[in-house]
Amino acid sequence: MRPVHLGEHIRFCRHGPGQESVQENTVGSGVGVSKSDRKGERPSAILRCRVESGRQGLLQQQVDFGFMVALLRPDFHFWKRRGNEKGGGPQWCLENRIHGHNPQERAGPQVVSAAPTERPVRNALLFLRTAQDLGEKELQEEILAFVARCFSDIVGTPGFLELTLETIRGLFLRDDLKIDSEEAVFRSCKCWIEHDQDRREHWPALLDAVRLPLLPLDFLKRNVIGDPSISLDHRCGRIIGEAKDYHVPELRDLVPVRKTIQRGSRPRTPTEVFFLAEWNDGRKTIARMHPESWGTSHVTQYPFPDVYFYLRCFTAIGNRLFVVGGGELKTMELHDMSWKTGPAPPVNVIYPACASSSDSIFLCGGLKNNSVCRFDLQGQKWIQLPKFRTPRGGAAAALQGSTLHLIGGWDTRDIMLGEYERLDVRLGLWEKVAPLPQGREWPAAVFHNEKLYIGGGGDVSLWKQEVFSYEARVNKWMQLPSMKKGRECHGLISFEGKLYGIGGLENPTIEAFDEEEWKFIKNLGFKTCEQACFMI
Template sequence: MYSDIELIINNKRYAVHKSILHMASALFRRLLNDNIRVLEMDSKDIREISVSKAIEFLYKGTIEELQIEQIANIVKLAELWQLDKLKDYCYLFGERIFRDNSQVSQRLEDIDNYFINNFLDITTDIRFLNLSVENVKQLLSSDGLKVSSEEQVFKGLSQWVKHDWINRKKDLYSLMKCLRLPLCSVSFLLKEVRALCCESVEECQLLLDAILWHQFPQNRSSLKLMNSDIRNLDRRVLIVGGRSSDTPGLIEMYNPTTNSWTNFFKIDINITMFSAEKFQNNLIIFGGWDTKENRLNDKVYSFNLHTKQLTDLAAMNKKRFNATSVIINERIFVIGGDDMKSRVDTIEEYNIIENSWKIVASMIESRYRHASVVYKGKIYVFGGISDDYLSSVEEYDPNSNQWTKLSPMKWKRRNFTAVVVNDSIYCIGGHNYMGIVGQVEKFDPRSNSWTEVSNMPVKDYGFQAIYHNEKIICFGGMRNSKIQVYDPAKNTWQIIGEFPNQRVFYVALILERSF
């Protein structure tokens, strides 16, 4: 039968008909016109058998001799070519024929789990933008969706709808019902949600109900469509160590959803003022002060959060305490500190896979009791102490192994905390020669500029903070045991509870699941 176009896929030619491709997806309708006779498609990692099966489906509406091991790759092709019916066919085939086969179920589950576990990274990816409406509903309804706020989920939905607004706006109401709109702030609802979702009475009603949820909590039982369950309920915060007679080695677990505490474990170590990072199921602890031996420590420990086993790793090149650490992929950087003789400007890089250390470029200025964070693959170091209290800021690029001096903070400070929130870094609390610092400063790495925001209600130092559900949570400090929460959207603070064991110079780390 005469064909009027050739598809070139991975250097192989397939004779097909424009009319078939036009009916198959909006992608082909955009790409094809009367003058095109050859169309080369970007199909990286797509197997030849997947292309053949896809073309067979386009002509027959079914696939003969489909094998379960072919499904994942065909689904990937269907996402690239926007073949929603083909993708649905593959899922139904697997579920119908192999429902009781656990191995097959796992393969099908892996396809869905990729999107659930990487939601923030894939919302601008063509594979996400080409998902069918049913797949998007399944994704947005998932309790396990890996996000830190419901506002991120709405932004992902917005990306998907706008990708083909004409054809997708009719599905907006049904997709909005999959969201947990009460978890969005009122300002976000009025600005972002309202801008996208007020073309129908039903959409407006959902938006209004979400606002009423905030304004009239006593009437929430009547708002039946409002799902307020927080996703990722297993997210926890680990509080590790600290300088206190009651807390050496003690790990406490905080549930930010319920605002409750439990004792997790007590590690058999006698060190304090160390730094630590979490990698997979392991807590890795660096340096610090050995309270039993009364000396500096260069040891490195790995504590398995599942087995509760403590293992020695390769020691650092230099003994240090009051340092900071950050993690970038499979590398951990231990930064600055004090070696009892001088303030340290050296940086050590730990390769987790190789269990090895190397010295990288030193900071411009030596410091300890400072704060460090990672933003877009670069390390930012703030304040601390050298010969004097510091307000200076430095940026380290691991790719070039170079440090750059940036605009300083307004306030000199040490023993404070720094937290990344979207495209800003907040520096909170601390201490200097004038006393305790209650001021909070927000740094924009893109413009290298600072802005002051609302002061802490209870100013302190020696504490740590984490970012969860669009809010910064600060735990205790040298002189108080309050849990203080800052809302960047509203620029307001709130005290929500007490730190059960007051401690300072501890480490706070977020777990993606509980153990």
Template structure:
């Protein structure tokens, strides 16, 4: 019988927590009884208010900024502290630093005042009219926090009318997560988007990217052809040269001869006709070229989520297997819907899920672009540095570059298209390391380490930051289960403390749902937990919601269709195969279909499979 949540760790019981009323003033006492390190966490509010009042009244201002339409006065030290751009421009060696004048001829005074208000107060009035302009300025001035807030605002207000323009501005400013969300909405609402008059204003690269998506919610390729022809006809002399590249991305082979002749006639009428287009429209399904998978497009017009669980330990045996649950399944299976054939031609069949190269438990997991990344972990004999990626498109596992050191109990997340893995335990200690994966060069690069070395914690991306929550930490020669949490800002490459959990815990689940963090279950050093806490990043506050039905640790956690799923784990007395899901709207937990195998130290993921409802 397993005595703790992880046989390689022996955490000591959590130390007493500081009472809530005493946390505002944190201090240390030396041997003489004097107090040191006294702090008032409200002091920065007073300083910020004072600086803003001085700016509003032009008190002690020492910088003049000339914009398109306004002259604005500000404080050099405040701007330099908030922005690397201003810090460089106002350095002593440059003209702006010597003349006390900064000329921004291409910047609107109204927009600059929004940015300066944020610099002085941390607040910005963002609207659908100004947010894209503010994002441009935040990126230009390198104000990373404001850039994140603009991305959050744009994501929150994404719509059919704005998703393509948001994609373009997000791609321009390297806001990869926002760009992915906007492109996903454009794919799911493709019929509506290409029929809008504003579609003709879309950039050519955006259309090419959209047509590259395997899932587009359209009834037929004809809808896409019609939208592309209308787009090209808006500026035929300039845009006709891009038509062959766009038509190559369509399944022209799926059109009968009558339709092909119809579209060639329209192209001639609109003066968009070229020899290359004739060649493309003359291809047939029975021709040699059309049998090429690069030409015969595998367009899907529906998309569905499936749950995956993988890795872990079951009755003393480490697992390489993966289980899948999808809409329409009556039980968990070791097969996944086959997305290798277009839904136009036949319904999906099932394909067997391959096994991982390495059996492992307590590995880190992250999901991006429907690929599942498995990092580190442990076997019965050793810790692992190996990493693998499961790709749903070809149903295969692929090896990635090894981690710098073998670790288990690490946690991983994607932030703005970058894979991060943080913490974990090596042979001797829990590490604070944060690593970022350069997939192009297949190397891991070190980033600013966490404030606390920790393992068996949670790591999640929310509003442009990474959050590390709870876990096991080093304490002298032993270990300690901590309630501490911290936040990483990739722009400044720094970690800062945030509000601690109400309950110290490790081996927990951490999920993001509706702009909140959910810390679920775990182990506090003495008992297994069903407690669930929710973090509000705007208030820096954790609050409790309904607990799980069963206390558990070392389980898999994922989000699907607006619900949190907790799968398997260890209850303190037995290994579980049960699954619970949480509905945030009703604040209730429900038992759902159990997995085939009982397993703990597992991971879970949600991926999209084209062709499912």
């Protein structure tokens, strides 16, 4: 393909069933690719790059413009036709081959293939810089995806060494980064930092993006802990500690999940919600539903003859269901559908709070109790953890990384609490944090968009609708729009960017929050629907 020169007139067109969009520009004043939908409405996205004459950037005499669009949309091909009715430079046609159009048949013998045979990855970083200057987010993402696929070819090039901290960190956070091992990511990180000694202050930010737990232990000790520029920076201590914990089976579960996922693989997205359901005739069951349709199906009978579900905690992990409390643990494998008795917890409590991870259950407090114990699913044993300060029952619990969060409940005098305490499981230390503005029992808590949310709950007279998010930087709770219905003993789940309130005492409804307002989704038809949670 002949290089496109500054000042040349270029015409792009995209053909598909019932659609054709055209973007014309002169190189130097602007070049664009417009994508329209089939109904002829306004373009759903515009990717454009502007290059001023003589500027070092995207379109230069030796930089192939066809490469950029081929890079963005590999399903498109460029073709060059001789002759241009407007008398300008050559005319370029961009054909979408997905729809089965053959450009050679459309244009006849005058068509000459202009698709590039080689993709110069060095130019991708030039394209990226221009897209960043223009604030073109969609274009940036397309180019970053290409850079991630060609990562090993780009590392060490002058363009790579000149990337900004924000860009390099964003690359290291990507799941689709194509590498042989995580050691290669660490070495590229070190290469970027050593290019300029002033960059050493960025070690904590970049190390947090590298998946250090995946490094072999000897490599971690020799190249990370053994590097004084890292080990002497106290800000790196927590990050290194997480990596070391991953090599200790008892502590592995406390490492943030995103740092333990191999590149090229994706974490399993939870797709089923399980909950405790009581029918109008008094039958107590465990049911499940899919968030896409919210259709429900029966799973099994509830394993205890309790009058109230909230006497015990319920959770679902790895195709197993767990009900714990009152000094007992019942577990059921979904493939054999039979309840078994597991190891009894070390404390006999009712009204406890529960938080779960992929291989642990944390049982917190209960009636006039301030104990915490962790059930190790792999070792099938209970481990007692440090007690929290204020005994409480009916609280909400949530786990993120190696921190256990406990909010609300009622104390030994039956006073509703807003107290918020959290435990650093690695250090065994509890700390008090800003309390909720209002005390409540049986609220629900969840991490959504990297923030702790708490909603609903009750007091002696009503079920609450208020929802709060915790702002860690200012140690303060911020009130959000309230749910449409009061809920207690319900579930809060985060799914595809939205927050869902599910069920509650005598409340079988679902509503969703989209950062602006709560909207009613569905009535599930049960008498009550409690402790809804994702299968982890």
